[in-house]
Amino acid sequence: MSIIVKNISKSYGQVKALDDISLEVRPGELFGLIGPDGAGKTTLFRILTTLLLPNEGTASVNGFDIVKDYKSIRNNVGYMPGRFSLYQDLTVEENLRFFATIFGTTIKENYDLIRDIYVQIEPFKNRRAGRLSGGMKQKLALSCALIHKPKVLFLDEPTTGVDPVSRKEFWEMLKRLQKQNITIFVSTPYMDEAELCDKIALITDGKILQINTPEAIKASFPKKIYKVRSSETFKLIQDLGTYNKTHSAYPFGEYIHFTSTQSDFQPSELIDYLKANKHNQIEVLETNATIEDTFMELSK
Amino acid sequence: MKRFIGFIQKEFYHILRDRRSLFILFGMPIVQVLLFGFAITNEINNVDIAILDHSKDATTKEIIAKISASKYFSIKQVIDNEASIEKVFKKGKIKAVLNFEKDFSKKLITDNKATIQILTDATDPNTANTISNYTTSILKNYQQDLNRGIQLSYQIEPKVRLAYNPELKSVFMFVPGVMTVILMLVSAMMTSISITREKELGTMEILLVSPLKPFQVIIGKVVPYILLAVINAIVIILLSLFVFKMPVQGSFMLLGAESILFIINALSLGILISTIASSQQTAMMASLMGLMLPVILLSGFIFPISSMPLPLQILSNIIPAKWFIIIIKGIMLKGVGLNFIWKETLILIGMTLFFITISIKKYKIRLE
Incomplete structure (x- = not known):
């Protein structure tokens, strides 16, 4: 196993940031930690990168204990913190060279590994890192975290604050890196990115809700889901909220995802109810559960 | 070693690219020396005094002739009774009155003792202090001459000579002080800020999760500032040599070595501050309040330690700057060698080792 986490708990004063977390990541796996802000994702990253000590439990990265062998872990992992943490007053190339040097390697030696990513920012290699756009900053940070060919790569919310196109590119790069046999442990608040992972752990309020492949997690959704639409979305949400057969109703883009408390629920019942409430252009269709649906259901 | 050099190179990029700090770093010593040398002075010239x-x-x-011959005093008034003293002071022009007792010569010859009362207008305590010092030294001089005359007859030679600072130039007193302040500021404040900046910007997080060892990070931070501080020390000494014609009596080598010792001492204080402070602002405030003020106020730079209340005199002992000022005054003004200042040097070395030990113990290998 590349990463083993066993019953880890961590508190800051009264606040329990992580509550009895356990998970395992196989070598070469792209593992996603999915959860909203404040769920404890960064705390778990910092514990695994030996920056914080857990209050309880044990963990190992690449077979090294996070407390005893912290020095070995620091030699073997790549870490990209959630906040952009490169030197803003150094140029792109200087940043990369600096990180290569402190890890005892050179840009040339591991250029193959970062080439796909670095070519995109290479035209700006003499620009100071502080003046790069958000997407380019992330690519540089990833290059810097990769330059020493780490066995495990920790990416804490690498796509937060990045535009959709760059996000997509970024995930494509992660997929390519995975083929180089690098274990990737990534966190994100975006549910759509979860689908791109081999395995995900849903986390909220310091507790893990479920760990499985994205497909299995979606399949585990216990109810039929209907996507509902009408001409008046806001009124629709309100009316669904007061409907006596509503189990859940969450907005998803232009639709509302609806589940019923009744197991023998028929969509026609809902259409009648909405018609009675003077909705027009009513649309009720059965749909597949997304990870977000599962997340909402589990964290209910 | 390659890692370490890479780290130092990065530090130099930071320093050289931050133009504003760089300007302050090198502009400040020059401005301060010139300011203290020219503007802020407790020299006195042509002070009006009265004679009773x-x-x-x-x-x-x-x-009286001797006093009026010196360029420090000019006798503006001769009064003949005690009652007039207050009157002349009240007018405000006269800063001091010299009051010779009755039968001065006779007492001096028969009792070997005669008194002059030096009355100074202490509304401006600094000037008053200086006036009394100057007068006292002129009188002492006269007395020496008188005694020498008695021992080796016919050899009365009126020659005013004041030890160490014959012209009583205040810049001679200020240069060691300014140098101390600047070295303290550059070394302690700049290192503590540069280390806390890494914490604040989150780059410390990455440095921790890297093979760099804590001591490599710290030494790497410190080396560039040793260099900068040494350049500053050289600039200050050159200024005092060529602008103020202040000679350095002792050995330049010793002066350099002691300065580096003090720089390392200040740097270790800076590291200590950075292990406690979490933001650049805290580090700056801690350096200014915790280091600069004591250095200026308690080191004997401006206010003589001997005239402080006893608790402050005791407190002044834990301030490294006090010992460094003693050392460089000794080297620059008196030309003494290590045999005279080894005690102060040992104290500085001891303090440095103490600060470094605490810093390493307090340095966090994790985020909390």
């Missing part, structure tokens, strides 16, 4: 002479004999006349 109860004996009017040969000796008093001689002393």
Whole structure:
């Protein structure tokens, strides 16, 4: 196993940031930690990168204990913190060279590994890192975290604050890196990115809700889901909220995802109810559960 | 080693690219030395004084002549009774009154002792202090000459000579002080800020999750500032040599070595601050309040330690700057060698080792 986490708990004063977390990541796996802000994702990253000590439990990265062998872990992992943490007053190339040097390697030696990513920012290699756009900053940070060919790569919310196109590119790069046999442990608040992972752990309020492949997690959704639409979305949400057969109703883009408390629920019942409430252009269709649906259901 | 050099190179990029700090770093010592040398001065020139002479004999006349001959004083008024003293002071022009007792010469010869009262207008305590110092030294001089005359007859030679600072130039007193302040500021404040900046910007997080060892990070931070501080020390010494014509009596090598010792001492303080402070602002405030103020106020730079209340005198012992000022005053003004200042040097070395030990113990290998 590349990463083993066993019953880890961590508190800051009264606040329990992580509550009895356990998970395992196989070598070469792209593992996603999915959860909203404040769920404890960064705390778990910092514990695994030996920056914080857990209050309880044990963990190992690449077979090294996070407390005893912290020095070995620091030699073997790549870490990209959630906040952009490169030197803003150094140029792109200087940043990369600096990180290569402190890890005892050179840009040339591991250029193959970062080439796909670095070519995109290479035209700006003499620009100071502080003046790069958000997407380019992330690519540089990833290059810097990769330059020493780490066995495990920790990416804490690498796509937060990045535009959709760059996000997509970024995930494509992660997929390519995975083929180089690098274990990737990534966190994100975006549910759509979860689908791109081999395995995900849903986390909220310091507790893990479920760990499985994205497909299995979606399949585990216990109810039929209907996507509902009408001409008046806001009124629709309100009316669904007061409907006596509503189990859940969450907005998803232009639709509302609806589940019923009744197991023998028929969509026609809902259409009648909405018609009675003077909705027009009513649309009720059965749909597949997304990870977000599962997340909402589990964290209910 | 390659890692370490890479780290130092990065530090130099930071320093050289931050133009504003760089300007302050090198502009400040020059401005401060010139400011203290030219503007802020407790030298006195042509201070108006009055004479109250109860004996009017040969000796008093001689002393009065001597005082009026010096460029520091000009005798503006001669009064003849005690009652007038307050009157002249109240007018505000006269800063001091010299009051010779009755039968001055006679007492001096028969009792070997005669008194002059030096009354100064202490509304401006600094000037008053200086006036009394100057007068006292002129009188002491006269007295020396008088004694020498007695031992080796016919050899009365009136020659005013004040030890160490014959012209009583205040810049000579200020240069060691300014140098101390600047070295303290550059070394302690700049390192503590540069280390806390890494914490604040989150780059410390990455440095921790890297093979760099804590001591490599710290030494790497410190080396560039040693260099900068040494350049500053050289600039200050050159300024005092060529602008103020202040000679360095002792050995330049010793001066350099002691300065580096003090720089390392200040740097270790800076590291200590950075292990406690979490933001650049805290580090700056801690350096300014915790280091600069004591250095200026308690080191004997501006206020003589001997005139402080006892608790402050005791407190001044834990301030490294006090010992460094003693050392460089000794080297620059008196030209003494290590045999005279080894005690102060040992104290500085001890303090440095103490600060470094605490810093390493307090340095966090994790985020909390």
